Amino acid sequence: MSNDPAIQPVGSFGEGGPLLLRPTRHGDARGWFVERFSDARFRAEVFDTVFAQDNRSFSARIGTVRGLHFQRSPFAQGKLIDIAAGAIFDAMVDLREGSPTYGHSAHVTIDAASGAQVWVPAGFAHGFCTLQPDTIVDYKVTARYAPETEGGLRWDDPALSIPWPDCADPETLTEKDRRWPGLADVAPMTATA
Numbered sequence: 001m002s003n004d005p006a007i008q009p010v011g012s013f014g015e016g017g018p019l020l021l022r023p024t025r026h027g028d029a030r031g032w033f034v035e036r037f038s039d040a041r042f043r044a045e046v047f048d049t050v051f052a053q054d055n056r057s058f059s060a061r062i063g064t065v066r067g068l069h070f071q072r073s074p075f076a077q078g079k080l081i082d083i084a085a086g087a088i089f090d091a092m093v094d095l096r097e098g099s100p101t102y103g104h105s106a107h108v109t110i111d112a113a114s115g116a117q118v119w120v121p122a123g124f125a126h127g128f129c130t131l132q133p134d135t136i137v138d139y140k141v142t143a144r145y146a147p148e149t150e151g152g153l154r155w156d157d158p159a160l161s162i163p164w165p166d167c168a169d170p171e172t173l174t175e176k177d178r179r180w181p182g183l184a185d186v187a188p189m190t191a192t193a
C-alpha cells in the first residue's frame with residue numbers, strides 16, 4: 001500500500017482496492033497546471049492497465065443519483081474518475097468473487113476545486129450523487145461500453161449501508177436505476193478488465 005499522500009486507499013479493501021489520487025497542481029500567478037492523467041505514472045504507481053474509453057456525464061440537478069453500475073467480464077471496467085465541475089459523493093461496492101470484503105461499500109467526496117480523483121478497480125459497483133448543480137464527471141474506463149454485460153445494484157439497499165447525502169433525490173433516478181436488485185440477489189463478478 002502506498003504511503004504517498006498523493007495516493008490513499010478509499011475504504012478498507014486492502015491491496016488492489018479503490019484509491020483516492022491527488023495529482024499535483026503546479027500553481028503560479030495565472031492559476032495552475034495539472035497532468036490529469038499520465039499513462040506511465042498510472043501504470044507504475046496505481047495499476048498496470050490500459051484505458052479503452054473516456055466518458056463524461058453532466059448532471060444539472062444537485063442530488064442526482066447515478067448507479068450503482070458495473071460491467072461483467074470480459075468487459076469489467078476499472079474507472080478513473082475526475083470532476084470537471086461541481087462535486088460528487090462517490091460510492092463503490094466490492095462485488096469481486098471470493099473477496100474477503102465482498103459486499104462492503106466505501107464512499108468519498110471529490111470535487112473540481114480540489115482536483116482529487118478516484119480509481120475504482122474492476123469488480124466494484126460504482127455510483128455517485130451530485131453535491132452541486134451542473135456537475136460534470138469525467139472518467140476513463142478500462143473496457144469499452146458493453147451494455148449487454150451491464151449489471152447494477154440498488155443504490156439504497158439497506159444491506160450496503162451507504163450513507164448517501166441528504167440531497168440524494170430518488171426522483172432523479174432513471175427507470176433502469178430504479179429496478180436494480182439488492183446485494184442478496186446479485187451474482188459476484190470475476191474482475192477481468
Ligand SMILES: Cc1cn([C@H]2C[C@H](O)[C@@H](COP(=O)(O)OP(=O)(O)O[C@H]3O[C@H](C)C(=O)[C@H](O)[C@H]3O)O2)c(=O)[nH]c1=O
Pocket residue numbers: 055057066067069070079126127128144145174
Ligand atoms: C455508460 C455509457 C452510456 N452510454 C449511453 C447509454 C445511454 O443512452 C446514455 C446514458 O447511459 P446511463 O444512463 O447508463 O448513464 P449513467 O447512469 O451515467 O451510467 C454511468 O453511471 C455510473 C456512475 C457508472 O459508474 C458507469 O460508468 C455508467 O454506468 O449514455 C454510452 O453510450 N456509453 C457508455 O459508456
